Amino acid sequence: MSELDKLRRMIDEVDSEILRLVARRIEIARRIGELKKVSGLPVTDLEREEEVLRRGGELAESLRIDKELALIALRALIGICKRAQSPGRVSYLGPRGSFSEEAAFKALLSRGLEPYPMPTIKDVFRAVESGDAQYGVVPVENSIEGGVRETLDLLVETPLKVCGEVQVRISLNLIAKPGTRLEDIRVVMSHPTALAQCRGFLSRALKNVRVEDCPSTAEAVRRALEHDGAAAIASKMAAVVYGGEILASDIQDVKDDVTRFFIIGWERLAGSGRRKTSIIFRLQHRPGSLHEALSILASKKINLTRIESRPVKERPWEYLFHVDFEGDGEAEERCIEALRELGEKALFLKILGSYEELG
Numbered sequence: 001m002s003e004l005d006k007l008r009r010m011i012d013e014v015d016s017e018i019l020r021l022v023a024r025r026i027e028i029a030r031r032i033g034e035l036k037k038v039s040g041l042p043v044t045d046l047e048r049e050e051e052v053l054r055r056g057g058e059l060a061e062s063l064r065i066d067k068e069l070a071l072i073a074l075r076a077l078i079g080i081c082k083r084a085q086s087p088g089r090v091s092y093l094g095p096r097g098s099f100s101e102e103a104a105f106k107a108l109l110s111r112g113l114e115p116y117p118m119p120t121i122k123d124v125f126r127a128v129e130s131g132d133a134q135y136g137v138v139p140v141e142n143s144i145e146g147g148v149r150e151t152l153d154l155l156v157e158t159p160l161k162v163c164g165e166v167q168v169r170i171s172l173n174l175i176a177k178p179g180t181r182l183e184d185i186r187v188v189m190s191h192p193t194a195l196a197q198c199r200g201f202l203s204r205a206l207k208n209v210r211v212e213d214c215p216s217t218a219e220a221v222r223r224a225l226e227h228d229g230a231a232a233i234a235s236k237m238a239a240v241v242y243g244g245e246i247l248a249s250d251i252q253d254v255k256d257d258v259t260r261f262f263i264i265g266w267e268r269l270a271g272s273g274r275r276k277t278s279i280i281f282r283l284q285h286r287p288g289s290l291h292e293a294l295s296i297l298a299s300k301k302i303n304l305t306r307i308e309s310r311p312v313k314e315r316p317w318e319y320l321f322h323v324d325f326e327g328d329g330e331a332e333e334r335c336i337e338a339l340r341e342l343g344e345k346a347l348f349l350k351i352l353g354s355y356e357e358l359g
Contacts, residue, residue: 022077029081049078049110075110082112089116091124091133097218097238099168103261104137106359107166107269120215121150125158128265135163135265142170143258145193147308151262152322155280156310161353162278164263164271172198172252175221175244176231182247185209189220190233198233201251218242263358271356276305277329278352281342282312282320289345290321296341300334302327320348328354 001009053074060070090108093100094117104115116133118124124136139148140155155162172194176185182205188195189212195202202211214220217234221242224232231247232238239246262278263269283289297304306324311317327335329351343349 022080025077026081026084030084033084052078053110072109078110079108079112082110084112088112088134089114089127089132090135090137091116091118091127092137093121093124093139093216094118095216095218095222097221097235097241098216099170099235099259100137100139100216100261101218102235102237103139103166103168103259103359106168107137107164107261107263108135108358111269121148122154125154125160125264128160129158135263135269136160137166137261137263139193139259140165140262141260141306142193142197143256143260144254145196147310147322148193149310152308152310155262155278155322155352156320156350158264160264161266161268162262162355163265163267163353164269164355164358165276166261166263166357166359167258168261170194170197170252170257170259171235171250172217172233172257173236173239173246174201174231174248174251175224175234175239175246177225177228178243178245180228180231180245180247182206184229185231186229187212187227188231188233189214189224191215191217191220194220194233197252197254197257200253201248205248263355268353268355269358271358273356274326275328275331275354275356276324276326277335277339277354278322278324279329279339279342280320280322280348280350280352281346282318282348283346285318293321293342293345296345297323297325297338300338302335302338330354 053071056074057067057071060067090104090113092104092115096117101115101117113134116127118127121138124138127133128136138151140151141147185206187210188202188206192213194217195211214223217232218238220232221234221238221244224230225242225244233251236246281293283293303326304323305326308322309319310322312320329335329339339351
């Protein structure tokens with residue numbers, strides 16, 4: 001037996017031992033969950049999880065293991081154990097390899113929820129509303145392109161609440177079949193937002209190619225790999241998942257590009273502790289009505305973090321205003337009072353929820 005074969009056999013033995021230990025941890029976690037249910041205690045203990053992650057990070061550093069990767073592994077392990085205690089699902093805009101999946105993993109990996117990719121943002125909402133998933137992850141705003149129209153419109157219609165938010169840095173890459181050259185490309189596929197974020201690269205490197213919209217960046221990769229002369233703009237994760245070759249990396253025009261995602265559901269998720277509130281309102285169509293509405297928030301020293309308008313579909317040239325502000329609209333007196341006063345002036349007011357940043 002060669003030295004290489006011996007080392008590989010040692011790896012196999014270590015892997016087997018790791019899996020045996022994982023199985024043991026799952027069984028202990030299941031027993032803890034049963035005891036908590038009998039005692040009427042909540043299964044989830046976020047303080048305990050944070051302590052596990054803190055100790056794990058310290059141990060990784062002492063062993064000279066990559067701390068970031070070690071914490072991902074620990075979050076995944078916590079999630080596996082939680083799934084054994086109380087299985088559930090999180091829906092997101094798929095397919096596999098999408099930025100929405102990355103957001104779902106970042107926010108909810110340690111909570112034991114099974115990934116549940118959906119074909120459209122609307123389907124993400126419907127999965128949570130029907131009870132097929134406990135939570136959904138939907139893109140709501142990009143730091144370059146602004147609000148995601150479909151999400152903003154669906155937030156008006158849904159009874160779901162915003163339970164948390166997570167931010168993901170967007171790194172866009174040109175992906176094609178292995179062996180494809182840049183000069184072979186005749187069509188570039190991606191989500192419209194991703195295409196818009198790469199206008200500069202496309203005009204410089206691929207100015208004569210056709211662009212084609214897709215429901216998601218990951219779906220674009222899947223489709224592109226089925227055709228010669230096609231490429232997609234997507235994440236590195238998508239390239240790995242689908243077996244594509246990255247022809248150019250970080251091709252977005254603005255490098256500091258971040259997308260914000262809402263976690264939708266019925267129950268608030270604990271996170272950073274810093275709370276925001278999101279609302280939607282419609283006002284009388286007369287001079288000064290928006291100024292009066294915003295003055296209510298200003299008078300309570302409430303800081304707005306986003307304001308965006310969307311057309312009222314059944315009323316041409318009238319608008320709904322989507323507003324996010326710092327503070328807890330369910331617990332802070334100044335925020336509660338501001339929302340009460342705003343509700344008296346608005347023709348329509350919907351409080352989407354007060355929530356924390358996750359991940």
